[in-house]
Each structure stands twice: as C-alpha cells, then as structure tokens.
Amino acid sequence: MKWSFRLFTFSGTEVRVHVTFLLLLLFVASQSFLSGQGLPAAFESTLFITVMFICVVLHEFGHVMAARGYGIRTPDITLLPIGGVARLERMPRKPSEELVVAISGPMVNVIIAAAIYLVFGISAAINPGYDFLITGHFFQKLMVWNVFMVLFNLIPAFPMDGGRVLRSLFAMFMEYGVATRRAASIGQGIAMMVAIYMLLNHKIDPMILLICFFIFMAAGQEAALVTQQEATKNLRVRDAMLTDYRTLAPDATLRDGVALLLAGTQQDFPVLDAHGGMQGMLTRHDLISTLAEKGPGQPVVDVMRPCPASTQPASELTQALEILNASDCTALPVLDPSSGELVGLLTTENVGEALMVRAALMKLRT
Numbered sequence: 001m002k003w004s005f006r007l008f009t010f011s012g013t014e015v016r017v018h019v020t021f022l023l024l025l026l027f028v029a030s031q032s033f034l035s036g037q038g039l040p041a042a043f044e045s046t047l048f049i050t051v052m053f054i055c056v057v058l059h060e061f062g063h064v065m066a067a068r069g070y071g072i073r074t075p076d077i078t079l080l081p082i083g084g085v086a087r088l089e090r091m092p093r094k095p096s097e098e099l100v101v102a103i104s105g106p107m108v109n110v111i112i113a114a115a116i117y118l119v120f121g122i123s124a125a126i127n128p129g130y131d132f133l134i135t136g137h138f139f140q141k142l143m144v145w146n147v148f149m150v151l152f153n154l155i156p157a158f159p160m161d162g163g164r165v166l167r168s169l170f171a172m173f174m175e176y177g178v179a180t181r182r183a184a185s186i187g188q189g190i191a192m193m194v195a196i197y198m199l200l201n202h203k204i205d206p207m208i209l210l211i212c213f214f215i216f217m218a219a220g221q222e223a224a225l226v227t228q229q230e231a232t233k234n235l236r237v238r239d240a241m242l243t244d245y246r247t248l249a250p251d252a253t254l255r256d257g258v259a260l261l262l263a264g265t266q267q268d269f270p271v272l273d274a275h276g277g278m279q280g281m282l283t284r285h286d287l288i289s290t291l292a293e294k295g296p297g298q299p300v301v302d303v304m305r306p307c308p309a310s311t312q313p314a315s316e317l318t319q320a321l322e323i324l325n326a327s328d329c330t331a332l333p334v335l336d337p338s339s340g341e342l343v344g345l346l347t348t349e350n351v352g353e354a355l356m357v358r359a360a361l362m363k364l365r366t
C-alpha cells in the first residue's frame with residue numbers, strides 16, 4: 001500500500017503502518033494536550049490508542065495464523081485509522097476454511113476481553129452515555145474496546161469479517177459467485193439503510209457515514225473480483241500469457257532498458273542469464289527512478305527486483321492471478337516446468353485482453 005512503511009516483520013508477515021494512522025496518533029495526543037489536561041493526559045491517551053492498535057494487530061494475526069493452518073501465507077498487514085487490513089496471498093475457497101479464517105480475528109478479541117475480565121474482574125458499565133475514550137479505568141476501556149471490535153467486525157458486510165462469515169455460510173448451500181454477490185448485496189443494503197436512517201432523522205454522524213460509504217464500495221469490489229475470477233475459471237496461464245516480449249542480459253545497463261521501454265509498450269523486462277534462467281525483473285518504475293539518481297550507465301542487475309514468485313503454462317489462471325496480485329512485481333514470470341526457462345509473462349493488461357477476446361468469441365457462438 002502506498003504511503004505506508006514497515007514497522008516490523010513477524011514470522012514472515014510484514015506489519016506496516018499507514019501515514020494517516022500516525023496523523024491520528026498525533027491528533028489524539030494534541031487534542032488531550034490542548035484541552036488543558038496537560039502532558040500526562042496526552043501521554044495516556046496516546047498510549048491507549050497505541051494499545052488499541054496492538055489489539056488490532058493481534059486480531060489480524062488471528063486471521064494470519066488460521067490462514068497459515070491451510071497453507072495460505074500473508075505477506076503483510078497494514079494499519080489504517082479504520083483498523084487493520086491483512087493481505088492474504090489468496091482467499092480460502094472451501095466455505096468451512098473461510099469461516100474459520102474469518103472468525104479467528106474476532107476470537108482473539110474475545111480472548112483478550114475475557115482475560116482482562118478474569119484478571120481485573122472489571123464490570124464495565126455499557127450504557128448509552130458511556131464514552132470509553134473519556135471515562136473509566138485503562139483496562140476497563142481496553143476491555144470495552146475489544147468487545148466493540150468483536151461486534152463491529154461481525155457486521156454482516158464486506159470488508160468486515162461478518163461479510164466473509166455470511167459468504168461462507170451461503171457458499172455451503174450455493175455456488176461461490178452467487179454466494180458472494182448475495183452477501184455483497186446484503187452488506188450494501190445495510191450500509192444504505194443506516195445512511196438513509198441518519199439522513200431521515202437529521203442525525204448525521206460523519207464518521208458513520210464515511211464507514212457506510214466505505215462498506216458500500218468494498219462490497220461492490222468484492223463482488224466484481226469474484227465475477228472476474230469466474231470469468232477466468234477453466235482458463236490456463238498459457239491461454240492469457242504474453243509470449244512476445246523483450247528481455248535483458250545480465251550485463252545490460254539502464255540505457256538498454258530505456259531503449260526497450262521506448263521501442264514498445266512493454267513496461268517490465270525480465271533479466272535472463274546465459275541459459276535463459278530468470279534472474280530478476282526490471283520494472284518501469286525502478287528504471288525511471290534509478291535513472292534520475294544514478295544515470296544510464298547503471299547495470300540492470302543492481303536495479304532489478306528478485307521477483308521470486310513464478311507460475312507454469314499449465315497452471316490455473318485464477319491461481320496465477322492471485323500470486324501476481326500478492327507479488328511486488330507487475331508481471332509474473334511463466335517458467336517451463338522441465339527446463340526452468342522463461343516462456344511467457346503474465347500481466348493484468350494481457351489477461352484483460354484475453355478475457356475480452358474470450359467474451360467476443362462467446363458472443364459469436366451464441
């Protein structure tokens with residue numbers, strides 16, 4: 001995600017924080033400082049926000065660990081002001097597995113809240129006037145926050161965990177695409193109803209309105225993604241890969257890269273060794289930014305990305321696209337399974353073209 005940077009890496013998952021989240025911390029600290037409560041209050045509320053987000057990270061790691069149980073890796077988690085986003089390599093397709101992965105995040109918050117309750121025996125007074133950010137003991141507030149996280153995440157709408165729970169339950173009785181579209185419409189319906197209710201009652205909370213808008217968009221995106229996956233079903237990587245592409249030798253310089261970039265429409269260039277083996281990928285972005293810093297004489301091997309992920313011509317296109325989306329590179333190398341030689345490149349543009357061709361041919365047949 002742009003505008004985010006790495007905090008730490010834990011067992012193969014990078015925890016990143018978005019700049020807007022740091023702005024939130026700064027805002028909270030300055031608010032309590034300016035309200036005349038002084039430095040200790042500013043410190044305590046900043047500490048509380050930080051601990052709140054540690055709970056968010058633990059929640060995300062609940063998903064990460066459950067997914068790992070099914071052999072799915074999670075390259076990174078990004079902290080946003082609205083919560084955390086874990087980017088799974090792929091979503092589990094078995095409804096029961098998705099259900100377990102979706103429910104594992106909120107379960108972490110249930111455990112934290114229960115642990116605080118057992119250790120401190122706090123009876124948190126949850127009444128309409130209760131504002132957990134202002135009143136109450138530190139751990140009491142933390143317990144309420146965890147209970148809130150469970151309830152909020154179980155709202156049955158994408159991208160909340162509740163949306164995934166709903167989809168997995170539907171998918172046990174119907175086709176995956178239909179289940180997704182149904183779950184997405186329910187989420188959009190809830191978001192719209194809440195927004196309309198607020199407008200009719202003239203009680204507009206800008207934060208809730210923003211969340212409604214966000215849910216509405218995310219639900220639509222999820223449905224579109226699954227529709228795309230359905231379109232690529234039964235297609236193999238070889239049906240959609242780019243076979244006419246240019247490559248660079250390991251002793252090439254950025255000058256050679258620029259020549260190739262300007263000569264055609266290809267944006268990313270594989271760097272191959274003398275035997276045709278994949279060494280790395282020179283992306284247009286890296287080429288341009290390094291060119292400005294170090295000049296055209298720079299060897300491409302110093303600039304290329306390793307791009308460790310690859311696929312094979314006979315692999316399923318849907319799976320290959322998931323690998324491509326999770327990787328740092330814009331093109332996925334397609335390697336021959338026996339020789340390990342590069343035989344094609346998979347890019348989203350090329351897949352888009354392949355799908356358009358397929359749709360046109362299907363129209364011709366009917």
Ligand SMILES: [Zn+2]
Pocket residue numbers: 059060063105106153161
């Ligand atoms: Zn979650």
